[in-house]
Amino acid sequence: MARLVLDTNSLLQCVARRNSNHDLWLSILDGRNQLCVTTEILEEYAEILEKKASTSFAITLLDIITNLSNTLFVNPVFRFNVIEEDPDDNKFVDCAVAAKALCIVTDDKHFRHLSKYEFPYVEIVKLTDAVAMLLDVKGLA
Numbered sequence: 001m002a003r004l005v006l007d008t009n010s011l012l013q014c015v016a017r018r019n020s021n022h023d024l025w026l027s028i029l030d031g032r033n034q035l036c037v038t039t040e041i042l043e044e045y046a047e048i049l050e051k052k053a054s055t056s057f058a059i060t061l062l063d064i065i066t067n068l069s070n071t072l073f074v075n076p077v078f079r080f081n082v083i084e085e086d087p088d089d090n091k092f093v094d095c096a097v098a099a100k101a102l103c104i105v106t107d108d109k110h111f112r113h114l115s116k117y118e119f120p121y122v123e124i125v126k127l128t129d130a131v132a133m134l135l136d137v138k139g140l141a
Helices: 008-015 022-029 039-052 055-067 087-099 109-116 127-137
Strands: 002-006 033-037 071-073 103-105
Touching (some): 002 008, 002 087, 008 022, 033 087, 039 055, 039 087, 055 071, 087 103, 087 109, 103 127
Parallel strands (some): 002 103
């Protein structure tokens, strides 16, 4: 089981049943992979899900996430602040480091420059690549 951090746009895409990336969400639901979250991440998920879908959908999805036995709740004790272009994205980096996650699944260009840092080292995987890895090995770990 791999520990994953999903940025909000990746979550939005993979929870949609008709989206080609839905298998990643299914791998979290069935326990093949572990979703790592913080309170800040859950708050962003709720805010964006309410805007893009509905309040009831946001409540339902957050209920699912918070009640999954393989959701890992982390409380980062250090803020790295390595993403200057969009400081709000730093919460995903902090979560990944604190959770010792395999990667952050994101297509957000703000994460690309993380590769220049030796510490904190965080693997960035595009959503379609994460799904391809999942399909290749039936689990990212």
